[in-house]
Amino acid sequence: MRSGPHFFAWCDEAARVDALRAAFSALVQDPPYGIYVDMHPSASFGATSVDEAVAKIRAHFQHADAEAYIAAALSPGESVDLILRCYSDKSERITPRGPIHMRPSDYEDLGRMRMDLALVSGPRSVEAEAEVAWHMVLDDLEDLLLRVCAPDASGRVSTGGCTSAWTWLAPVSMCATYHADARDIARDLALSWISLHDKEKVSLLAGMSLEALHARVDAAPAGARVFPRDNSGRSLALSRETVLKALAMPGSALLEALDAAAAVPDEAWRASELRANEIMHLTAQSMARGEQVTVTGKGPPIWRVEMTGEHVYFLVDHAPFHVRRLPSGGVLLATHPYRTLWPLWADALSALGLMSH
Numbered sequence: 001m002r003s004g005p006h007f008f009a010w011c012d013e014a015a016r017v018d019a020l021r022a023a024f025s026a027l028v029q030d031p032p033y034g035i036y037v038d039m040h041p042s043a044s045f046g047a048t049s050v051d052e053a054v055a056k057i058r059a060h061f062q063h064a065d066a067e068a069y070i071a072a073a074l075s076p077g078e079s080v081d082l083i084l085r086c087y088s089d090k091s092e093r094i095t096p097r098g099p100i101h102m103r104p105s106d107y108e109d110l111g112r113m114r115m116d117l118a119l120v121s122g123p124r125s126v127e128a129e130a131e132v133a134w135h136m137v138l139d140d141l142e143d144l145l146l147r148v149c150a151p152d153a154s155g156r157v158s159t160g161g162c163t164s165a166w167t168w169l170a171p172v173s174m175c176a177t178y179h180a181d182a183r184d185i186a187r188d189l190a191l192s193w194i195s196l197h198d199k200e201k202v203s204l205l206a207g208m209s210l211e212a213l214h215a216r217v218d219a220a221p222a223g224a225r226v227f228p229r230d231n232s233g234r235s236l237a238l239s240r241e242t243v244l245k246a247l248a249m250p251g252s253a254l255l256e257a258l259d260a261a262a263a264v265p266d267e268a269w270r271a272s273e274l275r276a277n278e279i280m281h282l283t284a285q286s287m288a289r290g291e292q293v294t295v296t297g298k299g300p301p302i303w304r305v306e307m308t309g310e311h312v313y314f315l316v317d318h319a320p321f322h323v324r325r326l327p328s329g330g331v332l333l334a335t336h337p338y339r340t341l342w343p344l345w346a347d348a349l350s351a352l353g354l355m356s357h
Contacts (some may be wrong), residue, residue: 005110005175005337008158009100009149010206013089016099017061019156020068020086021054023100026151027144029079032080039064056087066090069105070148074140083106084148096201097167100157102148110140115305118282129305130314131269131276132283134336138322139174141336146326149178153328159187159206164337168202170195172342173229174337181215182300182331183251183307185258186243189345193217193243196226201295214247228342231316234344236355239284245354255323255331257348262321269318312338 011019028035028050035053038044039060057066066086071079087098104110115133144257149160162176163169170192171297175306177188190213195202197220205213217240225237246254248302286302319336321344326332333341350353 005162007102007162009157011156015156015171017058022151023148024050026147029073033071036069113307118286126310127272128275130311155180166324172345173340175337178332180330186247189243211295217243230342243356259323261347262323266318
């Protein structure tokens with residue numbers, strides 16, 4: 001069974017259980033349906049409140065990692081079963097997996113490999129259906145990432161991200177990243193460079209200062225390049241010199257370039273927006289009337305749409321990017337899980353004249 005998307009967050013070990021508590025408070029439905037926790041390898045227990053769960057986790061955390069099973073509310077009337085893990089530094093040094101990691105227990109809960117849509121009013125459009133999938137996924141993805149990384153104003157979690165992969169990838173190869181301080185947005189580039197060039201795990205690098213990351217990049221050979229994952233099949237290089245120039249720029253300038261790059265209209269996406277909006281409107285009306293799904297194409301006007309390679313390819317090439325500046329001073333970059341942030345970064349860096357050729 002597929003699983004994902006996968007959410008990752010980094011904070012100091014001393015604050016990790018507190019970060020877990022804040023995430024619980026933001027995620028667990030009220031009243032809670034109960035929290036079940038495995039403390040590997042020492043204990044397992046159930047809890048009926050966040051306070052009870054956190055107290056028991058804290059008692060074991062120095063000697064065991066926490067794996068909690070919870071139910072979180074999404075949009076009204078919808079919920080998702082989640083697995084939320086918290087790892088110690090000792091455990092991370094042995095097998096980097098976090099240090100805070102969350103995923104839905106069932107991929108379909110967020111992956112949306114099938115959709116129930118009202119299509120009776122017009123012809124089928126793979127492009128419009130793919131756009132509907134983007135709208136259905138992105139809000140929940142951003143919401144869950146922020147509930148893990150920024151559930152309160154503490155700033156405990158300095159950075160995080162989301163990907164359809166099982167591991168914390170180079171940030172520009174993920175579908176979403178978060179930074180508690182928007183001025184640190186260049187961290188995405190530095191972490192990506194080091195993880196790809198030096199073959200190191202991002203979860204072990206994510207807590208380093210920008211100065212330390214700069215020194216690591218600077219120590220690489222002049223002219224060295226890496227090739228971030230781009231699901232569209234393009235092969236655009238990220239050079240050492242590009243990263244160093246970006247690190248020398250004010251974060252505000254990088255953010256403005258990212259904003260501008262995200263705002264450039266994609267004509268293929270724009271051409272299908274009207275039909276996508278119509279499908280979403282008609283679907284909402286049909287669901288409100290309680291109409292049932294048909295898989296035969298006869299009867300009620302709601303059809304079960306299975307995601308195909310054509311849907312996926314359209315999202316990989318055309319899904320929009322979202323640059324979201326947060327009231328806390330943080331920033332979130334996001335797109336559909338089938339796409340990566342690298343095209344956004346490449347366009348922004350090119351506009352700034354920083355991409356090496």
